[in-house]
Amino acid sequence: MKKAIKYVVLLVAAFAVVFVSSNKSNQVFAASKPTYSKLYKTAKSKLHAHYSYGAVGPNCFDCSGYTKYIYKKSVKKNLPRTAQSQYQSFKKVSVQNRKPGDLVFFGGSKRSISHVGIYVGKGLMINAQNRGVVLESVSAPWWHAVGYSRPANLK
Structure with missing residues (x-):
């Protein structure tokens, strides 16, 4: 027993x-699981950083260097180096289905992407450009949005 x-x-x-x-x-x-709040906090922390072509951070960026740095630092996602290769590498999403944290791409066409930013909602993005890292409208007159992609499913 x-x-x-x-x-x-x-x-x-x-x-x-x-x-x-x-x-x-x-x-x-x-x-x-990666979160948008962590990505946004990291992206926001670099506002007003300087711009330099080819720079990948941590204090100076070009557009794709910025998106690459933010994704790697915040959600441990490695992005390709250039805006064109980032556009080609991830699932595309429509304007209607875009979410904060998606990448937004600009240029003459899908084959000539020249700029990328991080969509943060309400028609705004954070991006590195000649004025440095700034928050601005996706539909600013100097940008021609080509599409969106989703490098990571953020909660």
């Missing part, structure tokens, strides 16, 4: 260990 009780106690303990450890791994996974 004592052996049977020990066996049942061991079985219950083993089940409890498996259950608790699986819940912890799910919590770790859920906590590590």
Whole structure:
């Protein structure tokens, strides 16, 4: 009888260990999912940084260097180096389905992307350009939006 009780106690303990450890791994996974708030906080922290063609941060950027730096630093997502290669690398989304954190691309056409910014909602983006890192309208008259892409599914 004592052996049977020990066996049942061991079985219950083993089940409890498996259950608790699986819940912890799910919590770790859920906590590590990239969030828009982390991306936005990092992007905002670089407002007014200087612009320099070819610069990738941390204090000076060009447009694609900025998006690459922000995604890597905030959500551990590695983006290609140029605006054109960033456009070609990720799932496209329509204007109607864009979300904060998506990349917005500008240029003459889909084959001649010349600029990229991070869409932050309400028609605004943060981008690095000749005035430095700024918050501005996606529909500013000097930009011709070509499309949007979603490098990461942010919660």
